Amino acid sequence: MVAKKSQIEMPRQDPSSRIKNFDEVATGYSTEMALEEASRCLNCPKPQCVKGCPVEVPIPEFIKLVKEGNYLEAAKKIKEKNALPAICGRVCPQEDQCQKNCILGIRGDPIAIGRLERFASDYERKYSTIQNQEIPHTGGKAAVVGTGPAGLTVAADLAKLGHKVTIFESLHIAGGVLMYGIPEFRLPKAIVQNEVEYIKSLGVEIRLDSTVGMLATIQEIFNEGYDSIFIGSGAGLPNFLLIPGENLKGVYSANEFLIRTNLMKAYKFPEYDTPIRVGKKVGVIGAGNVAMDSARCALRLGAERSYIIYRRSRDEMPARIEEVENAEEEGIHFEFLTNPIRFIGNSRGYLEKVECIHMKLSEPDSSGRRHPEPISRSEFMIELDTAIIAIGQSPNPIIQQTTEGLEATRHGTIVVNENTMETKIPGVFAGGDVVSGAATVISAMGAGRIAAKSMHQYILSKIGSSQ
Amino acid sequence: MYEIVHKETLSHNVKLIEVSAPAVVKKTKPGQFVIIRIHEKGERFPITIADSNPVKGTLTLIYAEVGKSSSLLGKMKVGESILNLAGPLGNPTKIKNYGKILCVGGGVMVGALLLQLRALKNAGNEIITIVGARNKDHLILVDEIKKVSNKTYLATDDGSEGYLGIDFLSDILKENKFDHVFTIGPTSMQKIVSEMTNNYHIPTTVNLFPIMVDGTGMCGACRVTIGNTTRFACVHGPDFDGHQVDFDELISRMRFYNPNEKIAMVLYDGR
Ligand SMILES: Cc1cc2nc3c(=O)[nH]c(=O)nc-3n(C[C@H](O)[C@H](O)[C@H](O)COP(=O)(O)OP(=O)(O)OC[C@H]3O[C@@H](n4cnc5c(N)ncnc54)[C@H](O)[C@@H]3O)c2cc1C
Ligand code: FES
Numbered sequence: 001m002v003a004k005k006s007q008i009e010m011p012r013q014d015p016s017s018r019i020k021n022f023d024e025v026a027t028g029y030s031t032e033m034a035l036e037e038a039s040r041c042l043n044c045p046k047p048q049c050v051k052g053c054p055v056e057v058p059i060p061e062f063i064k065l066v067k068e069g070n071y072l073e074a075a076k077k078i079k080e081k082n083a084l085p086a087i088c089g090r091v092c093p094q095e096d097q098c099q100k101n102c103i104l105g106i107r108g109d110p111i112a113i114g115r116l117e118r119f120a121s122d123y124e125r126k127y128s129t130i131q132n133q134e135i136p137h138t139g140g141k142a143a144v145v146g147t148g149p150a151g152l153t154v155a156a157d158l159a160k161l162g163h164k165v166t167i168f169e170s171l172h173i174a175g176g177v178l179m180y181g182i183p184e185f186r187l188p189k190a191i192v193q194n195e196v197e198y199i200k201s202l203g204v205e206i207r208l209d210s211t212v213g214m215l216a217t218i219q220e221i222f223n224e225g226y227d228s229i230f231i232g233s234g235a236g237l238p239n240f241l242l243i244p245g246e247n248l249k250g251v252y253s254a255n256e257f258l259i260r261t262n263l264m265k266a267y268k269f270p271e272y273d274t275p276i277r278v279g280k281k282v283g284v285i286g287a288g289n290v291a292m293d294s295a296r297c298a299l300r301l302g303a304e305r306s307y308i309i310y311r312r313s314r315d316e317m318p319a320r321i322e323e324v325e326n327a328e329e330e331g332i333h334f335e336f337l338t339n340p341i342r343f344i345g346n347s348r349g350y351l352e353k354v355e356c357i358h359m360k361l362s363e364p365d366s367s368g369r370r371h372p373e374p375i376s377r378s379e380f381m382i383e384l385d386t387a388i389i390a391i392g393q394s395p396n397p398i399i400q401q402t403t404e405g406l407e408a409t410r411h412g413t414i415v416v417n418e419n420t421m422e423t424k425i426p427g428v429f430a431g432g433d434v435v436s437g438a439a440t441v442i443s444a445m446g447a448g449r450i451a452a453k454s455m456h457q458y459i460l461s462k463i464g465s466s467q
Numbered sequence: 468m469y470e471i472v473h474k475e476t477l478s479h480n481v482k483l484i485e486v487s488a489p490a491v492v493k494k495t496k497p498g499q500f501v502i503i504r505i506h507e508k509g510e511r512f513p514i515t516i517a518d519s520n521p522v523k524g525t526l527t528l529i530y531a532e533v534g535k536s537s538s539l540l541g542k543m544k545v546g547e548s549i550l551n552l553a554g555p556l557g558n559p560t561k562i563k564n565y566g567k568i569l570c571v572g573g574g575v576m577v578g579a580l581l582l583q584l585r586a587l588k589n590a591g592n593e594i595i596t597i598v599g600a601r602n603k604d605h606l607i608l609v610d611e612i613k614k615v616s617n618k619t620y621l622a623t624d625d626g627s628e629g630y631l632g633i634d635f636l637s638d639i640l641k642e643n644k645f646d647h648v649f650t651i652g653p654t655s656m657q658k659i660v661s662e663m664t665n666n667y668h669i670p671t672t673v674n675l676f677p678i679m680v681d682g683t684g685m686c687g688a689c690r691v692t693i694g695n696t697t698r699f700a701c702v703h704g705p706d707f708d709g710h711q712v713d714f715d716e717l718i719s720r721m722r723f724y725n726p727n728e729k730i731a732m733v734l735y736d737g738r
Contacts, residue, residue: 170683172504172511172551180685209553211683215490236685240697247690247697247716249723256686264510264680270734273510273536274680275727349719396684398702 005108008037010115015329019299022184022267025326026090031071034119038066040104041111048101049113054446055153057081059098059113066116075124078117083156084149084195084445086125087178089118090187092442093320125194130201138162140459143226145212145399148176149441150232150432152199153448154455159202161456167204168221170211173263176234177433178441180263181255183293185300186323189262213402218428227459228427230451231414232444235393235433241285245343246389250279250351254286254294254390261297276301279385283307283354285340286390287317292324294388295332306332307382311339311359311372335382337361339374343387353383395434403428413437421451427462429455468548469503472525477607478600480532481575482541483517489524491554497583498560498674498706501526502682504551505539512536513679513701515651516555517578526552529578529607535731556682557705560672564591566646569639569669570616571660573599573652577608579674580651584615587649593617595643597636599656603628633659640667647672650709654718661709671709675700677721691717 011027012018018025029037041063049059057078065074078085094100094114102110140163144151147169155165173179175192200206212218212233221229238253240246257276260266264274282298284291287310298306308327310317313336317324328334337359344353358378361370395412407415407424414430416423421431431447433439473485491501500515518527532541543549560583568587572580577598588594596616600606602625613619620639621629633656640663650660651674664671677700680686684702691700692713698704 170553171681172553209551210490211553211556214554214556214683215494236683238685238687240687242697247692247720249720253687256680256688259680259686265508268508269727270731272508273731275510275724275731277723277727349716398683 004040007040007109007112007115008033010112015331018185019296019330022300024188025185028122029115029119034066034071034116035069037112038063038116041067042103044103048103049098049111052097052099052101054097054442055082055449057085057098057117062120063111063113063116066120071120071123072128074120078120082445083153083199084441085117086121086191087149087187087195088442088445089114089116089121090191091182093440095321097442125191130194130197132201133203135160135162135203137164138460139463140164140228141226142166142228142230142455142459143168143221143224144230144232146170146176146232146234146432146434147174147196147206148232148234148432148444149178150234150434150444150448151176151230152196153445154230154232154431154452155204156199156202157449157452158455159199159204161452163456163459165204166226167206168210168212168216169206169208171263172208174206174208180259181290181293183258183262183297185296186293211398213398218399218403218406218425222427227462228429228455230448230455231399231423231428231430231434232432232448233396233399233434235438236396237394237412238389239392239394240389241340241391243340243342245345245351248343248345248351249349250277250345250385251343251387251389254284254290254388255393257294257388258290258297261301267297267301277386278303280304281307281384282386282388283309283382283384284388284390285309286392287312287319288390288392289319289323290393291388291390292319292327292332294390296327296330298386298388299330299332303386307335308332309335309338309340309354309356309382311337312370313337313361316370337372339372340387341379344381351384351387353381354387355379355381393433393438395437411437419450420454421447422454422458427458468550469552470548471543471545472523474543474545477529478605480541481529481605481607482532483527483529483578484540484543485520485523485525485527486549486552487524488526488552488554491552492519492521492524492526495519495526495555496559497562497586498579499555499557500676500682500705501528501552501554502556502679503540503549503553505536505543505549507550509539509550510536511551511680511682513556513676513682515576515579515674515676515705516582518582527578529575531575534728535735538732538735553682557701558703560586560649560674560706562586562590567593567595567644569595569597569643569645569648571597571599571636571648571650571652571656572612573656574601574605575607576652576674577612580649581608581611581615583649583651584612588615595639595645596620597622597633597639599623599633599652601625636660636663637666640664640669645669648709650674654714654721657709658714658718661712661714665710672706673709673712675705675707675712675717677717678724
C-alpha cells in the first residue's frame with residue numbers, strides 16, 4: 001500500500017466563532033481519523049522519529065497499537081516514557097522534533113505524531129480511570145521544587161522507581177506554566193489537572209502554597225530528612241522593555257495578563273473574583289508563543305484590534321508556526337520591524353498610545369544572525385488602550401538568593417553539570433527553564449528525565465551507605 | 468486549608484482573625500505579608516502579618532471589609548478554613564538599634580506596626596509613635612501600642628480623638644532629633660510622612676502594598692518606581708526608602724481595578 005501524501009487535517013473551531021470563546025481551538029481526531037493517519041506510518045525498521053524526541057517516546061510502537069485499535073495500550077506505551085502525553089500532544093513543537101525526522105516528510109507530510117499522541121491519551125482519559133499504584137518503596141526520599149513539566153517529570157520518574165516524593169509548589173494549584181501561562185483554548189486546564197492526578201496516583205505528595213526560599217530554604221528541606229532535591233522553579237520573572245511610560249495603567253507584563261486570564265479565570269469575571277481590563281486596541285510586544293497567546297486572549301476578552309509588535313521580521317518569529325497561523329486566521333495584526341520606544345498616557349495615567357520606530361535587519365554577523373537596527377527618523381504612533389510586554393522571562397531569583405553555594409549565571413539561570421543536572425551543591429539537582437532559560441515543555445521534561453536518573457543513583461548510594 | 472481559630476471585631480468594619488498556619492509562623496518576621504485565596508473562584512490578595520504566635524502556630528491578620536474578598540473573609544466564622552495562604556512573603560523590616568525613632572501607623576496597618584514596634588523595642592530603640600485613623604471609632608490597638616512606645620500620639624482625620632490630621636507631625640519633627648522614621652498604613656499617609664521627613668533629611672522606611680497577584684515576583688502587577696528604577700514590591704520590598712518612592716504613580720496604579728471592584732461589590736451585596 002502506498003501511503004497518502006498528506007496528513008489528516010486536525011478539526012478546529014471556525015475562527016469567527018472561536019474568538020468569542022475560550023474553548024479548545026483544535027478539537028481532536030475522531031477514531032476514524034486516527035486510524036487513517038496511523039495507517040500512513042511505514043513502521044520503518046530504523047525509525048528516525050524517536051531520535052527527535054527528548055524523552056524517547058516509543059513512537060512506532062504506540063502508532064502500531066493505534067493502528068490495531070488498541071488505544072488504551074497505545075496510551076500506556078507512551079506513558080512508559082512520557083508522564084504528560086495529553087499535554088505534549090497539544091503543545092510540543094513536533095515539527096522541529098520527531099516529525100522533522102519522519103521519512104514520509106521527504107515526499108509529503110510527516111506522520112502527525114503529536115495528534116496521534118493526543119488522540120491516544122484523550123481516549124485513555126475518557127475510557128479509563130486513574131488507579132492508585134502500589135510501588136515497592138526503596139526508603140529514599142526526594143523533594144521537588146515546582147510543579148511545571150520539569151518537576152512533574154522528576155516526580156513521576158522517581159516515584160516509579162520507588163522513592164517517596166514531595167513536591168513544593170508556590171502557587172495554589174499544580175502545573176506551572178501549563179496552568180498559569182498557556183491558555184485554556186490551547187491546553188484545557190482540566191487536562192493538566194488530570195495529568196497531575198496521574199502523578200499523584202504514583203504516590204507523589206504535592207504541597208501547595210509553599211514558596212521555597214521563603215517558607216523553607218533548600219537547607220531546611222534537607223533538614224526535614226530528604227535525601228536529594230530537584231529545583232524546577234521555571235522562568236517566571238517577566239522582563240520589561242525599560243522604556244518610558246511602562247508603568248502606565250493599561251501596560252501589563254504578559255505574565256500578569258496570562259496569570260489573571262488563565263490561572264485566575266478573569267475571563268469569567270465576575271463569576272470569578274479576579275478582574276482584568278482589556279481595551280479596544282491591544283498591542284503585544286514580542287513574537288514568541290507567549291506573545292501569540294496574549295494577543296489571542298486579548299481578542300477573546302473583547303479587544304477589537306489586537307496587534308503583534310515585533311522588532312524583527314516574520315522569518316525570525318520564535319512562536320510555533322501552527323500558533324502563528326492560528327493567530328493570523330483569528331485576525332491578529334502583525335507589525336514587523338517595529339520597536340516601541342515609549343508609552344504615552346493621558347493626564348489620568350492611562351495608556352493612550354505607543355511611539356515606535358521602524359527597524360531594518362543588518363547583514364548577517366559572524367554567527368549568521370541578523371540584528372534589528374532602527375531606521376532614523378522613522379518614528380510613528382500606534383494608538384493603544386492596552387499593551388502587553390511579552391519579550392521573555394528570566395528565572396525567579398528567590399531560590400538562588402536564599403541558597404548558599406548554589407551557582408547562578410548573570411542571567412539568573414542555575415549552573416549544572418549537563419550530564420547529570422547536578423548543581424554545585426551535592427544532592428541538589430535542577431532542570432527546565434530555571435537552567436535553560438525560557439524554552440519548551442518537552443525540553444523541561446527531557447532535563448527532568450536526566451535529573452531523575454542521577455537522583456536515583458545519588459539516593460541509592462546515600463541510603464545504601466547509611467544502612 | 469488554614470483554619471480560623473479566633474476572630475474579633477476591632478472597630479465597625481475592621482476584623483482581626485487568628486489563622487492556623489504553623490509552618491508559616493516559624494518563618495514570619497515583622498514587615499512580611501501573606502497572600503490568601505478564600506474560595507475556589509476567589510482572587511489572590513495580600514494581607515500584612517499583624518502578629519504570629521509560635522506556641523499556638525497562628526498568624527494574626529487584621530483587615531477592613533472594603534471589597535468583595537475582604538467582605539467574604541469578614542463573613543467567615545471560627546472553625547472555617549481559608550483555602551490558600553502562602554507566605555511569609557516579602558523582605559522583613561530591617562530591625563536594629565537606630566537610636567531614637569518615630570513610627571507612624573494608620574488604619575488597619577496599626578496591627579502590622581505593633582509587630583514592628585515590638586521588634587524595634589527589643590533592639591533597644593527609643594520609640595515615639597503616632598497612631599492615626601479616620602475617626603475615634605477606627606483607632607485600634609492603642610493600649611498595646613502605648614505599652615511598647617516611649618511616647619504615643621493619636622490623630623484622626625476628623626479630630627474626634629487626638630490631633631486633627633497629620634500636620635502636627637512637622638512640630639514633632641522640629642522638636643525632636645530622630646535617627647529614623649518608619650511609616651506603615653494608607654499610601655496617601657505614607658506619602659505625606661515621607662514628604663515631611665524629607666524636609667528634615669531623616670531616613671524613612673515605608674511599607675508599600677500595591678496591587679499584587681502572585682506575591683513572588685512573577686507578574687509585575689506590584690511594580691513601583693523607586694528613584695529611577697522599577698522594582699517589584701513583593702520581592703524587592705515591601706519596605707522601601709520613602710524619599711525615593713513615586714507615590715503619585717503608585718496611588719494611580721492602585722486605582723486601576725476600582726471599576727471592576729465596584730461591579731463585584733454591587734453583585735455581591737448591592738452596595
Ligand atoms: C504563555 C506561554 C506559552 C507557552 N507555549 C509553549 C508551547 O506551546 N509549547 C512548548 O513546548 N512550550 C511552551 N511554553 C514554554 C513552556 O511552558 C516552559 O518552557 C515550561 O513550562 C518550563 O517548565 P518548567 O518545569 O521548567 O517550569 P514552569 O512550568 O515554569 O514551572 C515552574 C513551577 O515552579 C513554581 N515555583 C517557582 N518558584 C518556586 C519556589 N521558590 N518554590 C516553589 N515553587 C516555585 C512555579 O510556581 C511553577 O509552578 C510556553 C510558555 C508560556 C509562558
Ligand atoms: S505580586 Fe506579582 S510580581 Fe509582585
